[in-house]
Amino acid sequence: MKFIIITGLSGAGKSQAVRVLEDIGYYCMDNLPPALLPDFADLCLHSKRNIDKVAVVVDIRGGKFFNDLFKSLYDLEEAGFEYKILFLDASDEVLIKRFKEQRRPHPLSTEGRIIDGIESEREKLDEVKMKSNYIIDTSNLTTAMLKEEIRDIFLEGKETKNLTVSIVSFGFKKGVPLDADLVFDVRFLPNPYYIQELKDFTGNDKNVREYVMKWEQTKVFTEKLIDMIDFLIPFYIKEGKSQLVIAIGCTGGKHRSVTIANVLYEDLKEKEYRVIMNHRDCEKS
Template sequence: MKFLIITGVSGAGKSLVVKYLEDLGFFCIDNLPPVLIPKIAEICMQSRGKLNKIALVIDIRGGELFNALFPELNALKESGLSYEILFLEASDKVLIKRFKESRRIHPLAPEGRLMKGINQERELLKEIKRIATYVVDTSNLTPRQLKEEICNIFVEGKKFDGMIINIISFGFKYGIPIDCDLVFDVRFIPNPYYIDSMKKLTGKNDTVREYVLGFNETKGFLSKLYDMLEFLIPGYIKEGKSQLVVGIGCTGGRHRSVAISEALFAYLSGKGHRVVIEHRDIDKDGKGGK
């Protein structure tokens, strides 16, 4: 039996995950009081295999009822029923943006400041996050990417190392993404923008990609970048980092940064890392940004 507890900060995407898990054949219950966990487990065990994939969403919406979560999990463990915990996380900036866009009220800040509720919730959830089987940071994941991540974990059984690597190509003239952990400036590479046949293309085009990646400067840079990331990634994972955001920037975010980000994405994916890619500025300059 697959018995999954879904929890995490409000606004991190639990509702989306429930939809994806239902599509994968899970029987899902949202906002379940923890005291009912043993009863649900009993029903599942008596179903003779009819209910073999269960997902229960338990979070701070239950108010004081949430405090019973740890005793009930201990009771499950003592009964011999194994379970996993999926914790969904997101940055403060992203959570605030999502709440404002949805116009929803934070459960812990019905009349107060949103940030106060977020901080209070993080404090209440820090222990369950510490023992979680999976911690997925949804800050830079599109709904499609989040669905892929859920499928990777619960269908394909791919190795979960606790960290997602986000590669973001961008243009310096539009500003550096503020959530980057590492930023690399590739403006030292010759610019396809100044070649008429490539000016209106992007780094996803074969001609542009071959041009950008064909220089010795690019080959040397990528070799050193690969080595450095392979050195850093295990350390980040060991320290419990759930997300690494790598920014690759050129002038306009359309040619060089895109081609190099695609090369980095292919390399890290080929090494078995969990990687997502975003080209933030690829379409911003209608004239074919540099």
């Protein structure tokens, strides 16, 4: 029997995750007290319904009962049950925005600041995050992207690394992305903006991409950039980082940065990293 335990930060997408698993045939239970995990697993195993795939949400809503989680995990192992833990995470800024949009209090700060509740929850979940088999950072994922990611892992059985690489192209004149971990400036490359027949296109268009990529300095830079990212990513994974934001900027965020970001995205996608793309300023005037 496949047994998935879903946990993570409040507002990070656990409800969406359990719905996806339900859609692909898992028998799902939300907000189960951790102490009941062994009994629930045994009940499902011996059910006349022939339940062979189970997903359970266990999170901080259980209050003091959440402290029973690690004992219950030990009891599951002693009883011979194999399980996987899926941990949903997101940045503080994104979580605060989601709570404000939904006008909901954080379960650990019903009368205080949202950030206080998030920080307290992170501390309580730190140990279980380290024990998790799959970590998905939903900060820059749409609901459709999250659905695809979960289906890839639990339906298609694809190998996944617990790191989401988010590539952002941007224009320096509109500001550097606040959540960027690595920032690369490509304003030294020849600018298609000054070529009349290319000015109104973007790095997503073949003619602009060919112009940007034809220069020797572009080829050397791209090769060195890919080599550096290949070197760094395994160390970020080893460190336990769940999201890496790589920002690539040019003046307006429309031509050079878009082109280089696309090249890096394609390379990482081919290497089967979990990677998402955001051309922040591409369509802005």
